[in-house]
Amino acid sequence: MRVRFDIKRYDPEKDEAPYFQNYEVELGETDRVLDGLNEIRWRQDGTLTFRRSCEHGICGSDAMRINGRNRLACKTLIREVGRRVRIEPLLGFPVVRDLVVDQQRFFQDYRSVLPFLVNDDPPPPRERLQSPEARRRFDDTTKCILCAACTTACPSAWGNDSFLGPAAIVQAHRFIFDTRDHATVERLARLAGRCGVWACRTAYNCTMACPREIQVTRAIAEVKRAALLGGP
Amino acid sequence: MSTRVELHRLDAVVVGGGGAGLAAAVYLARQPGIRTGVISKLYPTRSHTGTAQGGVGAALGNCDPEGDSWEWHMFDTVKGSDYLADQDAVEILCREAIEVVYELEHMGLPFSRTVDGRIAQRRFGGHALNFGEKPSRRACYAADRTGHMILQTLYQQCIRQNVEFYDEYQVVDLLVEENCCKGVVAIEIATGVLHVFQAKAVLFATGGWGRMFEITSNAVTLTGDAPALVWRRGLPLEDMEFFQIHPTGIYKLGILITEGVRGEGGVLRNSEGERFMEVYAPTMKDLASRDVVSRAIYLEVKQGRGIGGKAYVNLDATHLGRELIEEKLPDVADFCRTYIGIDPAIDPMPVQPTAHYAMGGLPTDPDGRLLADADGSIVDGLYAAGECACVSVHGANRLGTNSLLDLLVFGRRAGLHMGVFAAGSDYAALPDDPTGPAIEALERIRNGKGDRAVVIRDEMQAAMTEHVSVFREEPGLAEAVAKIEELRQRFRGVKIDDTSEKFNLDLVEAFELGCLLDCAYATATAARNRTESRGAHYREDFQGRNDQEWLKHTFQKLREGDKVEFSYRQATITRFEPKERVY
């Protein structure tokens, strides 16, 4: 079927302001929105710019606003969006070009929560033991692919530049609830302030946006509780 | 085009932020006084290592009552390779496997766990107990996102150790003169500015080039950049004819369904509902090595037993139960729901073979040092690791779980060696005009007036899929070589639309197509040259392995006028004499 794409375009080198451009592409029901974007770029207009790599929802490159919702273009099928698709860049970050946004701040916030295991005890000769139940405690948050869909869907993050945003909290959760980690106190100190979990107003936008179906709001709630109790 | 050029000086430069590059960077960063930079065209966490599902192989023996041993792992790897792998390197791989997996666990990798809290392990194709007796549980896994967890864990450790990252910088040229590496040239994608990285040691870890084919499990960005750049500099590529076609990609899409599904008990069935692998591999059945299973699927389809007469078979996991699927294979279940609208707990999955993994690539020694020739001489300061390298531990066919292992073991070894090398050497003087050739190549693309890149790419993929895939034979190979020669000529005039400096993806993709054409050319010419069948390289006109003449690695160099020059290096045999290979 013919699908019409309305794509928000902006090249700061050339354009005074962003504008919408329309394209028509022949696609099947089970094609991905990303297939449509590729078709446009490859065969109609090579200047259309966006990020992509894996094409099956794992690398986190192609989060964008599709019909007003943050989604991965490679994980959204044409049959879900119909014959008319509106595509815009993620909100809240400066646009580099078309659908490509500058994610420096996103990665800075990510780095600020100590997103790594801290355990300086001499390791045993084999693996550290961890029960399947203990492992399950943080299973959900290990799925995060850093696509930024949650953080850029969050009204608290739009209104507050210093809020670390849901993705960074998800990353912190993954370590706070890992029995092998020793930096809970330090990590919670960074998350306890107004830039951390308390900026969250439980809007649930993050959970709705997450393409990995992570229970983001629940993870944030668990970190809030840990912040109050001083530990997991 | 921007005329600004920025110059950087670093002790060590790692090109590629996937598993191999980050493993090297972690170990480089642990060596005091070595300034390391990782250059990656993608944000590192977006590298394709993140898509690896099934597991990483190591003989921990956590899950089989018989235990496990690195020697059995070594035997399976050598047998899987159809005896072409270098056994000294395979021994290193399988011995060090155990240590690197424990180290990853110590770095924080959230492996799935056994009831007693150890790293959980599952079955995988070609891995067996006691020299091929019965399937073993050797694949250490984190649900079905093992690669994602490896990539994340290594990236986290790099952050902890303050590794410098140059994200979304694409290397477009290698600076090497008289077998001495001097650095690389990269384009900063966001701005279009060129950067020269002068370095004492450079590691290439740019991943695979499955995009030569139509149906592939590989990302659009897996375009063989490093092999192409090195080959253009007159240095050799090794064993390019061996390209693994994985048996189970989602029909038409090529998205991988991990072998872990069969490891957990899933079986392949044809249109009659028969478990056909019992015929092709009586002992290992669905867990025979990949070349064997992919050929079996093609033969079933050819004999009219594809489902509904189409080019696919069913992968049946319905008897495993929902609980196991959701616990151990959640992403596979998600792919099935999202892309084909089925539930693997209820319906079988439609699968067809999908281009997956390059066994060949940049020839290295076991410390990752690049070989300048089949005689074993070295390029000073130049290294490779991961899928783009050929040590060779996979020979003619890689076993599942051995690639993640390869990049950990040899990424680490390369990182350690580079640190020592860089500490003991000076910067080599840069060539007079370091960016000259890169600018020329990019300008040619910007000014091209011929075909659009997509036209050339489609024709290349069609030729490779038709003639250089699971079954190969002379007339088809000759046709493919001629076609790629023609496409390489046409590529010299390739045309793009985009004239911007900033984030010019059109330019980047055209550049990548040039790299793919080099890889395709090397693959097709080497496949035509090897007149025997071994592992993934199957010649209908030369059936059967020929150890008399071909127990050797192919080295090929690109000469003036697109001529390809071949030489050979004997496979290293230490413990296991070649035998007939049955599963």
Ligand SMILES: Cc1cc2nc3c(=O)[nH]c(=O)nc-3n(C[C@H](O)[C@H](O)[C@H](O)COP(=O)(O)OP(=O)(O)OC[C@H]3O[C@@H](n4cnc5c(N)ncnc54)[C@H](O)[C@@H]3O)c2cc1C
């Ligand atoms: C779907 C799938 C599942 C798999 N499952 C398994 C498994 O279960 N077990 C197993 O052992 N193996 C598996 N493999 C194989 C294995 O995952 C890969 O071979 C391996 O991850 C490759 O890692 P790498 O570090 O070499 O490359 P990649 O992870 O592909 O990284 C390449 C890096 O190089 C960078 N790069 C490329 N070109 C340039 C350039 N010109 N300039 C700058 N940077 C550049 C990219 O940005 C990227 O960071 C699987 C592969 C696939 C595709």
Ligand code: SF4
């Ligand atoms: S939590 Fe989900 S939406 Fe947020 S960055 Fe991670 S994967 Fe993306």
Ligand code: FES
């Ligand atoms: S392209 Fe990788 S997540 Fe969409």
